Amino acid sequence: MSEQHGSAIAAYWDAAAAAFDEEPDHGLRAEPVRAAWARRLAEWVPGTGAEVLDAGCGTGSLAVLLAGAGHRVTGVDLSPRMVAAARGKALRAGVVAEFAVGAAEEPPTGGQRFDVVLARHLLWTLPDPVAALRQWVIRLRPGGRLVLVEGRWRQTGGAEPYAAGPDTLPWHGGVGAAELAAAVGPLAREVRVESLAGDPELWGGPVDDERYVLLARARGPAA
Ligand SMILES: C[S@@+](CC[C@H](N)C(=O)[O-])C[C@H]1O[C@@H](n2cnc3c(N)ncnc32)[C@H](O)[C@@H]1O
Numbered sequence: 001m002s003e004q005h006g007s008a009i010a011a012y013w014d015a016a017a018a019a020f021d022e023e024p025d026h027g028l029r030a031e032p033v034r035a036a037w038a039r040r041l042a043e044w045v046p047g048t049g050a051e052v053l054d055a056g057c058g059t060g061s062l063a064v065l066l067a068g069a070g071h072r073v074t075g076v077d078l079s080p081r082m083v084a085a086a087r088g089k090a091l092r093a094g095v096v097a098e099f100a101v102g103a104a105e106e107p108p109t110g111g112q113r114f115d116v117v118l119a120r121h122l123l124w125t126l127p128d129p130v131a132a133l134r135q136w137v138i139r140l141r142p143g144g145r146l147v148l149v150e151g152r153w154r155q156t157g158g159a160e161p162y163a164a165g166p167d168t169l170p171w172h173g174g175v176g177a178a179e180l181a182a183a184v185g186p187l188a189r190e191v192r193v194e195s196l197a198g199d200p201e202l203w204g205g206p207v208d209d210e211r212y213v214l215l216a217r218a219r220g221p222a223a
Contacts, residue, residue: 005127005168006078006103012163013058013079020059020082024204028061036201038065044147044215045071050115053139055104055132056122060086060097066118067095074098074114076107105132113141120149123180124171125162130183137187142220146188149196151211152176177212188216 021027028034041062045052048070054063057075059082067073067090075097077083083099090097102108104122117136123129136146152174162172171179177193184191196202196211203211 008163009125010078010080013077014081017059017079017081017085020085021061025202026059026061028065030204032201033204034065036199037062038069040196040202040213041065042069044145044213045069045116045118051112052116052118053107053109053114053136055107055117055119055136056125057086057099058082058120060089060099062118062120063097063099064089064093064095067097068093071116074100074107074109074112076100076102076104076109078103105135107135107139109139112139113144114139115141115144116147117144118147118149121151123148123150124174125169126171127168129171129175133183133187137218140218142218144218146184146214146216146218148180148184148214148216149212150175150177150180150214151196151209153209174210176210177214180214184214184216189219191216 024030024033028037045066050071052066052071052073054073054075057063057077060075063073063075063086075086080101083101086099100108105126117140126132181191181193192215194213196213197207200206
């Protein structure tokens with residue numbers, strides 16, 4: 001990602017940060033929505049004590065849920081205001097989680113290896129999403145898990161044009177499960193997709209577009 005491109009995207013999300021949590025599935029402010037995500041995360045990241053990288057963590061809603069469940073979470077986001085919001089949310093929730101400003105494609109986490117790399121609603125905004133997938137798999141321990149919450153949305157935003165412009169983003173508007181599975185297949189094993197469209201509690205109401213989680217394991221022995 002070029003520096004100019006990165007700063008345009010960071011500026012877009014900096015401007016969006018204050019209102020981001022107003023969407024039910026962003027802020028998880030309603031208890032049924034929060035509980036629905038907590039249940040799903042407990043299925044995807046079972047137990048406690050997993051080292052989790054939340055790539056493109058936004059305001060940290062999922063990172064805070066995972067930290068509250070006893071995992072060691074590092075959230076990375078390009079937008080300083082998103083990261084500030086995530087830090088504030090963790091503090092208010094009384095949980096410990098690390099947050100850093102940086103590119104999800106090259107997370108500033110040094111040589112650290114993770115049990116789980118989670119990304120929700122991020123791939124659509126990456127100029128080279130497959131390169132990012134490769135980097136995430138490299139950062140997984142053998143048998144570690146990729147948890148990609150993605151979709152293909154009917155509406156790609158409001159009146160404001162997206163900072164980078166659709167031309168530069170191969171998955172602008174989202175990526176279908178079949179296409180993502182084809183991209184992850186050569187990089188990982190046990191690729192599995194679960195639809196999330198039929199669970200209105202996750203979204204704060206019914207949805208009629210494609211939403212799913214893709215789960216896969218890094219090659220090597222099971223974690
Ligand atoms: C739709 S939001 C999703 C936030 C969060 N994952 C969630 O589900 O609530 C997309 C997030 O990705 C971040 N982002 C966009 N491009 C990024 C990049 N290249 N590296 C890291 N974060 C990025 C934005 O700043 C924004 O916080």
